[in-house]
Each structure stands twice: as structure tokens, then as C-alpha cells.
Amino acid sequence: MEGAEGEGGCRGFFAEKSATAGASCERAAAASSVRDSPHGEPRATAPSVTDLVAFPPPAFPEPADELGLNEPQARAVAHVEGPLVVFAGAGSGKTRVITYRIANLLAGHRVPPYRVLAVTFTNKAAGEMRRRIASLAGDEIAKELCIGTFHATCARLLRRFHDAAGLERNFVIYDDSDQRAVVARVLKELSLDDKRYPPRQVLSRIHKEKQEGRGPADFEPQGFFDDAILKVYEGYERYLRKANAVDFDDLILSVLRIAEDPKSLPGEDLRARFRHVLVDEFQDVNQVQYRLVRALAASRNLCVVGDDDQSIYRWRGADVRIVRNFRRDFPDAAIVKLEQNYRSSGNIVRAALGVIKPAKDREPKELWTARDGGEPVVVVAAQNEHDEAAWVAERVREAQARGVPLGEVAIFYRVHAQSRVLEEVLRAERIPYQIVGGMRFFERAEVKDLLSYLRILDNPKSDVDLERIINVPARKIGQATLDRLTQVANALNVPLYEALVPLVERGGLGTAAKKSLLAFRDLIESLREKAASAPPSDLAREVLARTGYARMLDEDDSAESDARKQNLQELIGSILDYEAEAAAAGQVGTLSGYLERVTLSSDIDALEDAPRVSMMTVHAAKGLEFDTVFITGMEDEIFPFKGPDPKRNEDIEEERRLAYVAVTRARERLFVTHAARRMIFGNTRFGVPSRFIADFPTAAVKGLMTAAASSERSFRDGYRDRDEPARPRGPWVHPMDREKTSARSFASPSASVPARAPGERYIEREPGEGAGGLARGARVMHEKFGVGAIVDVDPGDDPIATVKFSGWGVKRIKARFLRTE
DNA sequence: CTGGAGGGAGTTTTT
DNA sequence: CTCCCTCCAG
Numbered sequence: 033m034e035g036a037e038g039e040g041g042c043r044g045f046f047a048e049k050s051a052t053a054g055a056s057c058e059r060a061a062a063a064s065s066v067r068d069s070p071h072g073e074p075r076a077t078a079p080s081v082t083d084l085v086a087f088p089p090p091a092f093p094e095p096a097d098e099l100g101l102n103e104p105q106a107r108a109v110a111h112v113e114g115p116l117v118v119f120a121g122a123g124s125g126k127t128r129v130i131t132y133r134i135a136n137l138l139a140g141h142r143v144p145p146y147r148v149l150a151v152t153f154t155n156k157a158a159g160e161m162r163r164r165i166a167s168l169a170g171d172e173i174a175k176e177l178c179i180g181t182f183h184a185t186c187a188r189l190l191r192r193f194h195d196a197a198g199l200e201r202n203f204v205i206y207d208d209s210d211q212r213a214v215v216a217r218v219l220k221e222l223s224l225d226d227k228r229y230p231p232r233q234v235l236s237r238i239h240k241e242k243q244e245g246r247g248p249a250d251f252e253p254q255g256f257f258d259d260a261i262l263k264v265y266e267g268y269e270r271y272l273r274k275a276n277a278v279d280f281d282d283l284i285l286s287v288l289r290i291a292e293d294p295k296s297l298p299g300e301d302l303r304a305r306f307r308h309v310l311v312d313e314f315q316d317v318n319q320v321q322y323r324l325v326r327a328l329a330a331s332r333n334l335c336v337v338g339d340d341d342q343s344i345y346r347w348r349g350a351d352v353r354i355v356r357n358f359r360r361d362f363p364d365a366a367i368v369k370l371e372q373n374y375r376s377s378g379n380i381v382r383a384a385l386g387v388i389k390p391a392k393d394r395e396p397k398e399l400w401t402a403r404d405g406g407e408p409v410v411v412v413a414a415q416n417e418h419d420e421a422a423w424v425a426e427r428v429r430e431a432q433a434r435g436v437p438l439g440e441v442a443i444f445y446r447v448h449a450q451s452r453v454l455e456e457v458l459r460a461e462r463i464p465y466q467i468v469g470g471m472r473f474f475e476r477a478e479v480k481d482l483l484s485y486l487r488i489l490d491n492p493k494s495d496v497d498l499e500r501i502i503n504v505p506a507r508k509i510g511q512a513t514l515d516r517l518t519q520v521a522n523a524l525n526v527p528l529y530e531a532l533v534p535l536v537e538r539g540g541l542g543t544a545a546k547k548s549l550l551a552f553r554d555l556i557e558s559l560r561e562k563a564a565s566a567p568p569s570d571l572a573r574e575v576l577a578r579t580g581y582a583r584m585l586d587e588d589d590s591a592e593s594d595a596r597k598q599n600l601q602e603l604i605g606s607i608l609d610y611e612a613e614a615a616a617a618g619q620v621g622t623l624s625g626y627l628e629r630v631t632l633s634s635d636i637d638a639l640e641d642a643p644r645v646s647m648m649t650v651h652a653a654k655g656l657e658f659d660t661v662f663i664t665g666m667e668d669e670i671f672p673f674k675g676p677d678p679k680r681n682e683d684i685e686e687e688r689r690l691a692y693v694a695v696t697r698a699r700e701r702l703f704v705t706h707a708a709r710r711m712i713f714g715n716t717r718f719g720v721p722s723r724f725i726a727d728f729p730t731a732a733v734k735g736l737m738t739a740a741a742s743s744e745r746s747f748r749d750g751y752r753d754r755d756e757p758a759r760p761r762g763p764w765v766h767p768m769d770r771e772k773t774s775a776r777s778f779a780s781p782s783a784s785v786p787a788r789a790p791g792e793r794y795i796e797r798e799p800g801e802g803a804g805g806l807a808r809g810a811r812v813m814h815e816k817f818g819v820g821a822i823v824d825v826d827p828g829d830d831p832i833a834t835v836k837f838s839g840w841g842v843k844r845i846k847a848r849f850l851r852t853e
Numbered sequence: 854c855t856g857g858a859g860g861g862a863g864t865t866t867t868t
Numbered sequence: 869c870t871c872c873c874t875c876c877a878g
Contacts, residue, residue: 153868183868208867230863280868348867447865449869469867503854510854544854634868651866673865690866713864714869854878861873 099132108368109133112141115365117358118337121399122384122696123375126337130312131161135168137308145176147307149328152181153316155637157655182321183632186283196298197286202491202624204277205631209475210496211235211279218267224260238265242281243318243349274527276493284320291327303330314338318349340395341388344651344690346683356395371398375657377406379732380695380702386727388692392685408734409702411725415741416709421457423738424662427703428463428645431660438464440659442646444694446671449712450664451647458645468648469635478596479603483630485575488556489563490623493527505584508548555579568623569607576600650694661698666706667719691724708741
């Protein structure tokens with residue numbers, strides 16, 4: 033976890049009060065930057081950018097060559113004044129550009145580090161960026177930079193400007209499950225049926241509003257379902273406010289409201305703060321984040337870096353149009369396109385191109401590589417998920433034998449549910465692995481319990497936390513008592529904790545209940561005293577001891593309780609880590625600081641650089657790279673994913689970009705597997721190979737099939753169609769290979785993209801002529817064969833199309849049996 | 854009020 | 869399949 037990042041980083045920011053003070057700070061920092069980057073003193077990490085990029089900016093590309101930058105990269109580094117958008121293709125050296133650019137600002141242009149804001153989406157990315165700048169410009173300077181995720185940066189700003197946002201300084205951040213608990217609570221208070229209004233859905237609706245910057249007052253209900261949503265939204269906001277709590281969206285929204293307020297002092301402060309703003313992964317920003325960035329970049333020195341082809345977070349509010357329309361909002365923006373891929377072998381780049389090429393509305397880019405083809409992309413047909421997993425494990429062993437470190441091997445899947453089988457096989461094979469995501473550590477019941485105790489000690493108004501732990505371990509405060517407590521709290525309009533004493537005084541409770549409530553209050557009060565002085569780790573131990581939580585686990589001698597104890601031990605370990613890091617930065621770790629960091633950390637931050645195979649969803653893989661990559665479950669309806677809810681139209685465009693992200697993670701070897709049969713979510717699905725597989729250029733791919741899948745019997749089970757004549761015996765040929773030989777003549781021009789020389793133009797597919805609205809190259813759907821691409825059409829009253837199906841090869845089908853998508 | 858058993862529902866991606 | 873919730877008996 034890198035949560036401590038910005039703490040030291042933004043110190044200059046917080047210390048600074050007025051413009052004049054700022055100016056003097058600036059001078060001091062400039063002076064220190066000179067001192068810290070002496071030209072005569074050789075640094076450990078040569079060549080340093082500070083030596084090569086002198087002020088005034090030299091003409092690139094000459095020094096750029098020395099830095100190992102290509103021409104567009106150098107342009108992105110050197111363009112310092114005004115807006116700049118960098119379209120950075122996968123593996124095109126984006127991080128390098130950002131870090132050099134910042135180093136250039138610091139050293140070449142004497143921009144004080146605390147006046148540079150760099151925003152990322154994960155703590156891991158932020159930490160890496162800071163580390164790399166430190167190696168270029170020195171630790172002291174890098175420490176002063178404001179680098180962080182949107183959420184962490186805003187949380188920090190909000191601690192500073194909490195007044196302007198109507199919060200107390202010790203506000204808590206509610207995570208997803210806390211938010212759901214709030215919604216459930218509000219539904220109950222409004223007597224709304226949570227079957228009709230599932231908290232998850234209600235919540236996602238609320239988030240959607242918030243991510244576009246609309247509060248309850250701006251909500252326009254349509255239909256009576258929305259009337260209820262509006263009431264819940266209002267109740268939800270009221271609840272958070274009363275609990276002195278914010279959700280993830282609020283972090284950004286609150287800072288945005290301050291920054292956009294033309295009159296307030298904090299607003300002016302914020303807008304004048306940063307001279308340069310950089311945003312990484314810009315394709316993932318949502319409307320509110322974009323507005324915030326614009327407000328903070330009042331200097332107009334705004335550099336955004338992204339790749340619209342890798343936009344995969346639409347469901348959480350990200351809006352690709354923002355990056356695509358950036359030039360409309362900033363007509364004077366300079367544009368740089370990084371198109372040379374340095375990461376992957378030629379075949380992998382070509383496969384990636386094949387997948388992304390049919391995407392709609394993409395910013396034209398010509399990703400190319402100077403590397404040779406390398407190994408072909410291997411597409412594997414497996415019988416079922418066990419067969420698939422066994423095959424993957426075998427290949428992992430093989431890679432290991434070839435000398436590939438296990439840390440350089442990754443297995444991807446579309447949904448977490450696929451991970452279990454893979455895990456079982458790896459464990460049986462004794463192949464060490466680590467999983468990113470899944471059942472998250474901080475979501476485990478015992479961990480949440482202890483955190484709830486800590487949060488209630490930090491902020492007693494947090495009702496969600498109070499409800500969670502008031503009767504854990506059991507202390508005879510049941511539902512009936514809790515309901516009365518809620519009544520009293522509502523009547524007095526105070527948080528639950530403050531209603532404890534009034535409830536007891538009001539009477540009407542049994543003596544036992546009274547006693548329990550007061551005992552609980554005393555417990556919390558005395559722990560709060562402790563909290564004021566003790567370090568968080570001591571406090572956590574104290575909580576476990578004095579609340580009886582430790583005893584509860586001790587008395588329960590199931591295997592589970594041992595695991596729980598271990599988890600709690602690990603949690604305390606993470607508190608100790610936090611304290612140590614804070615101490616190293618010359619600060620004292622606080623309870624609030626730790627809690628904030630926990631809530632804002634993500635699974636990917638915990639990914640270790642260890643000699644173990646990494647397993648994760650494709651989403652989690654964005655931004656990473658590995659020598660050898662397996663993409664599993666490449667079947668239609670898995671990847672692209674199709675949920676059970678037919679109302680929700682799955683977004684093929686985004687799935688396609690997701691596939692592109694997956695493919696481009698691999699440097700040397702890429703294996704893509706699909707299974708004929710797969711047990712998932714409790715029932716068996718029969719799958720056809722993903723339509724995206726058909727988009728790999730034939731020449732870059734080699735088709736294989738597992739031993740099990742190649743047996744006649746399983747072949748019949750999985751693939752054979754009753755109407756089809758039995759296939760002849762003999763060696764089975766994968767569709768991919770078949771195509772290479774016999775079917776080649778049928779292949780449409782687009783199906784076999786020739787190898788391209790570096791820099792050669794990328795040719796967009798021309799829609800061909802066709803009958804009945806069926807164009808060459810168009811994607812069609814057939815009930816039995818799944819998805820295919822039209823190769824040719826015989827016109828006439830009853831047109832017949834020649835269609836290439838993924839997994840079935842080429843077939844002639846009457847057009848009326850085809851659906852266009 | 855507690856604890857266990859049994860039924861039902863919902864299953865992507867996450868700061 | 870698994871988790872969560874409810875319901876029921878003690």
C-alpha cells in the first residue's frame with residue numbers, strides 16, 4: 033500500500049497560506065532544487081534528466097535521444113505551456129513520458145514541486161510515479177510533489193477544507209458495504225420493500241447521479257420508481273451528513289464544489305494552487321473528476337494522458353467521450369500520439385490490433401512495433417474449465433523450465449468466479465500464486481468488525497459502525513433494543529451513540545438492557561480516552577482485549593476462528609506498517625490517517641513483486657505487464673461477458689477494449705484458452721470461442737487443443753451439431769489452422785491482416801457491398817453457430833451468405849437465418 | 854436474546 | 869455455488 037504517499041508530498045501545499053508566502057516558498061524550493069541536483073555531483077542513477085534537460089528547453093530530439101525518447105515522446109516532455117493531450121497506445125512508454133515531463137518541469141523550468149499535481153487512479157501507480165521521479169530528480173524533490181489518486185488527493189484536501197464542505201475534520205469514508213448498509217437502513221425507515229428496491233441497484237443509481245454532479249435537488253424523477261429513488265437519495269445524503277461520513281463520490285464532489293465556488297477563499301486558494309496538472313489514465317475520468325481537473329488547472333497547464341482504446345470503466349462513470357472531446361474543450365490543445373509499442377512481440381501487437389480495429393469511434397492510432405514476430409499467439413480449445421486449468425498449469429511449468437520467473441507469469445479471467453478452479457489446480461501442482469481481488473481482506477467480517485470499533489472511536493457519529501459492533505461480541509443488545517435506540521435518535525435528531533443515554537433515562541427498558549447499554553457506553557468512552565494518546569496499533573490490541581472480541585474467538589475452537597485470529601493479526605500488522613512509514617516520513621501515524629488509507633486502498637496495491645504466478649481479472653491487469661500471459665475463458669457470454677439480466681444491454685464495445693487491454697499485457701507469450709463446456713454460477717454453459725478470437729489475424733495465431741478436448745467423444749459433446757455430418761476421423765484441426773489451409777481462400781481481406789512494417793498506415797476495414805443489408809465483414813449471429821463475420825453474399829430473393837464463424841469455420845447460410853447485431 | 858438451520862436470491866468489473 | 873437473510877426453537 034502506498035497510502036502514505038501524499039502526506040509528505042503535499043506538505044508545502046498545506047503550509048502555504050497566501051500568495052506572498054507561496055512566492056517565497058517557491059524560491060526556496062527552486063533554490064533547493066538547484067542544490068539537490070548538482071551538475072558536478074554524480075548521482076547513482078545516471079543519466080539524470082536534470083542534467084540533460086536544461087533551461088531553456090533545448091531543441092528535441094537531440095538530448096531526447098540521449099534519454100532514449102522517441103520523437104513524439106520528446107514532444108510530450110517538452111511541451112510545457114498550455115493544454116496537452118497525449119494519446120498513449122498500450123506499451124508505448126507512457127509512464128516514462130510522464131515522469132520525464134515532471135522532471136523537466138522541476139529541473140528545466142524550475143517549477144516548485146508542490147505546485148505540480150499529478151493524479152492517477154491507483155495508489156500503486158502513484159507510488160511508482162513518485163519513485164521514478166525520485167530516481168530522476170532526487171528524493172527530496174519527489175517528496176514535495178502532489179501525487180496521488182483522485183480519491184486520496186481529494187480526501188487530503190477535504191481534511192484541510194472540511195469546514196467549507198460542512199464536515200468535521202474527522203469525517204469517515206464509507207466503503208461500498210457501508211454505503212449499502214446505509215441504503216438498507218434508509219429503505220427501512222421509509223418502509224420501502226428492499227425486494228422491490230434492491231439496495232445494490234438503488235445505490236448504483238445514486239452513484240450515477242453523483243458521478244455526473246447531480247444532488248437530490250437536481251434529480252428529475254421519471255416514473256414512480258424514481259420517486260422512491262429520490263426519497264432514498266435524500267435520506268442517504270442526510271444519513272451520511274449526520275454520521276459525519278462521506279462516500280467515494282463525495283470526496284471528489286465536495287472538493288469540486290469548493291473549487292468551483294467563485295467567491296470562497298478556499299476556492300480561490302485551490303484554483304491558484306497548482307501551476308501544472310497532469311492526469312494519468314485520463315480515459316477513465318468521470319464528469320465530476322473532469323470538472324475538478326479543469327477547476328484545479330486554472331493555469332491551463334493541463335496535461336492529460338490516456339488511451340481511449342483502454343477505457344474499461346464506463347460502468348463506474350468513466351466517460352470515453354471526455355478524452356475524445358478534449359480538443360473541443362481545449363481548442364488550443366497540443367496533441368501527441370505515442371504509437372510505437374516497445375512492450376510486446378510483433379504477433380502480440382498484431383493480435384491486439386486485430387481486436388481493437390473494429391472498435392467504433394476510436395481516435396485513429398497506428399500502433400506499431402519494430403520487434404519481430406516472436407512466438408505466435410496460441411489459441412487453445414479445452415473441453416471444460418478443469419481441462420483448461422490443467423493445461424494452463426502445464427504451460428506454467430513449461431515456462432518456468434524455460435527460465436521465465438513465476439512473477440512474470442499471469443493468468444487473467446473475466447470474472448472472479450473463474451478463479452477457483454485455476455486455484456485448485458495450481459495448488460495441487462504446488463505452483464505458488466497470488467490472487468488480486470476476490471474476497472477482499474478488508475471486507476472480511478472480523479476485519480470489518482475491528483475497523484468498525486476503530487472508526488467509532490475516531491468518529492462516534494458513524495451509525496453504520498455502531499450498528500455493526502454494538503452487539504458483537506453478543507452483549508444482549510438485540511434488535512428490539514436497537515429499534516428503540518433508533519427511534520430515540522431520530523426523535524432527537526442525533527446519532528445513535530448520542531441517543532444511548534437519553535434512551536436509558538427515558539425508561540421503559542428492562543434493567544438488563546439498561547445495564548448492557550451503559551456498560552457498552554462506558555467501554556467505548558474509556559477506549560476513546562485511550563485513543564487520544566495511544567498509537568493506533570496499541571488501540572487495536574486494546575479493543576480486541578477489552579471488548580471481549582479476542583475471548584469470543586478463543587472460545588470458538590473451529591478452524592475458522594483460527595483464520596479469523598490470523599486475519600486480525602494481519603490487520604494489526606498493517607497498522608504497524610503504517611505507523612512505521614509515517615515515522616519514516618517524520619510524522620506520527622494517526623488513527624484517522626490509517627482508516628483513510630485502508631478505505632482508499634485497492635487490491636492491486638497489494639500485488640507483490642514475488643516469485644509467484646499472478647491471477648486476476650482483466651480489469652485488475654490494466655497498467656501491468658508480464659512476460660507470459662494466459663487469458664482464460666475466452667468464450668462468448670464469458671468474454672464478452674453477458675450477465676443474466678437481459679435488460680442490461682451488455683456493452684460489446686467496452687468488452688472489446690477490455691480484450692485489447694488483456695492482449696497488450698503480454699510481452700513475449702500469449703495463450704488464449706476457451707472451453708466447450710463450463711460450470712459457472714452453479715450451472716453449465718456451453719460456449720463458442722469468443723468473437724474476439726476470430727479477430728486475431730490468422731498469421732499471428734496458432735491453434736491447439738488439449739488432449740482431452742481432442743478426443744472424439746468430448747468433441748461431440750462440446751461442439752458437434754446434430755445436423756452436421758460426423759467429422760472424419762483423424763487429427764483434429766483447430767478452426768484457426770483450418771482457416772490457414774483450406775479456408776484461406778474464403779477469408780475476407782480483414783481476416784488476414786498482413787504483417788506491417790513499422791509506421792505503415794493502419795488500414796480501416798471498408799464495408800463491402802452486400803444484399804439485404806448484409807455487408808462483407810459485418811458481424812452476424814446464428815442461433816447454432818454463434819457469432820460470425822460475413823465473407824461473401826450471393827444476392828437474390830433468398831440471399832445466401834458465406835460466413836466465418838469462430839470455432840466453426842466457414843459456412844454457407846441463408847441470410848434470413850442470420851441476425852445482424 | 855441467541856444460535857442454528859434452512860430457504861431464497863444473486864451472482865462483472867472497484868476508488 | 870455461495871452468501872445472506874429470515875425464521876424458528878431454545
